[in-house]
Amino acid sequence: MAMDAREIERLIKKAIPDAAVEIRDLAGDGDHYAATVVAESFRGKSRVQQHQMVYAALKGSMGGALHALALQTTIPEGH
Amino acid sequence: MSIHQFIDQQLKSHDVVLFMKGTPQFPQCGFSGQVVQILDYLGVPYKGVNILDSDELRQGIKAYSNWPTIPQLYVKGEFVGGCDIIREMFQANELQNLLKEKGVKLAERA
Numbered sequence: 001m002a003m004d005a006r007e008i009e010r011l012i013k014k015a016i017p018d019a020a021v022e023i024r025d026l027a028g029d030g031d032h033y034a035a036t037v038v039a040e041s042f043r044g045k046s047r048v049q050q051h052q053m054v055y056a057a058l059k060g061s062m063g064g065a066l067h068a069l070a071l072q073t074t075i076p077e078g079h
Numbered sequence: 080m081s082i083h084q085f086i087d088q089q090l091k092s093h094d095v096v097l098f099m100k101g102t103p104q105f106p107q108c109g110f111s112g113q114v115v116q117i118l119d120y121l122g123v124p125y126k127g128v129n130i131l132d133s134d135e136l137r138q139g140i141k142a143y144s145n146w147p148t149i150p151q152l153y154v155k156g157e158f159v160g161g162c163d164i165i166r167e168m169f170q171a172n173e174l175q176n177l178l179k180e181k182g183v184k185l186a187e188r189a
Contacts, residue, residue, distance in 0.1 A: 047164045048146075055147050063147040068110075071163050 003066045005033060008058065015057030016041050026070070034070040042075050082139035090156040094183050095125035098140045099150040103127040110162040111150040117169045118152075122186030123178060155181045 005023045012021050012035075019039040026032040035054075042050045050073035055062045062069060080088075089096050095118070101107030103115050103125075118125050130137040130149055137149070144151055144158045152159045154177060159165065168174040178185065 047167070048158060048160055051161070051164065052145060060147070063141070072167065 003030065003061060005030075008033065008035065008061075008066070008069070011059065011061075012037060012054060012057045016053060020076075026068075031066075032068040033066070034072075036072045036074070038074050038076050040076055042073055047073065082133075082135050083143060085136070086140060086143050089126065089128055090153055093126035094155055094181070095123055095178075096128060096153045097125050097150055098128045098130050098136075098153075100129070100131050102129050107131060108149070110148075113162055114150045114152060114165050117165060117174070121169075121175065121178070123183060124186065154178065154183065 005025055009021045009023055012019055016037070016039050018041055019037050022036045024034045026034055037050075037054055041053070045053070051071055054071060054073065058066060058069075097103070097111075097114060097118065099106060099108070099111035099114065101111060103119070106112035106115050115127070128136070130140060140149070140151060141147055146158065146161060148161050150162055150165075152161075152165055159174075159177065160168065165174060168177070
């Protein structure tokens with residue numbers, strides 16, 4: 001039931017094209033990841049809404065195939 | 080009573096509600112445990128609802144909030160976030176401010 005880090009990145013970028021995605025495999029088991037997603041698309045949205053965009057990009061994998069994804073979302077600085 | 084009504088009722092009866100795996104005294108998941116620790120540290124009175132008690136509730140709360148994971152923290156009926164967001168807000172002092180703004184009384188800490 002594990003999920004590849006590149007697959008996670010691909011799904012996020014497909015749904016949020018301006019996203020810069022960094023993924024770390026926390027336990028080395030392909031099941032516990034930490035992701036940092038930086039995207040201009042997040043501007044003006046609450047943290048909950050930002051995370052919901054990422055979860056939507058993962059199309060139901062979160063909580064299923066993807067057991068644990070520690071998520072941090074931010075807006076790029078300086079424009 | 081439908082599961083949606085049950086959740087509504089919990090949120091109406093308590094200012095702060097944490098839907099979690101296990102109980103505040105005995106969390107059964109590290110992520111739920113982290114939020115319990117934060118709330119206890121802040122001295123926030125809250126109601127813990129164990130979603131492991133019912134599969135209907137476990138699925139129902141995810142649909143209610145459009146949020147795929149547990150734990151989920153609600154303040155005055157409003158979904159605030161899961162473990163990552165709560166930890167981030169706590170570290171930035173935003174959670175404390177939110178509770179204050181919403182008029183949630185914190186216990187006196189020695």
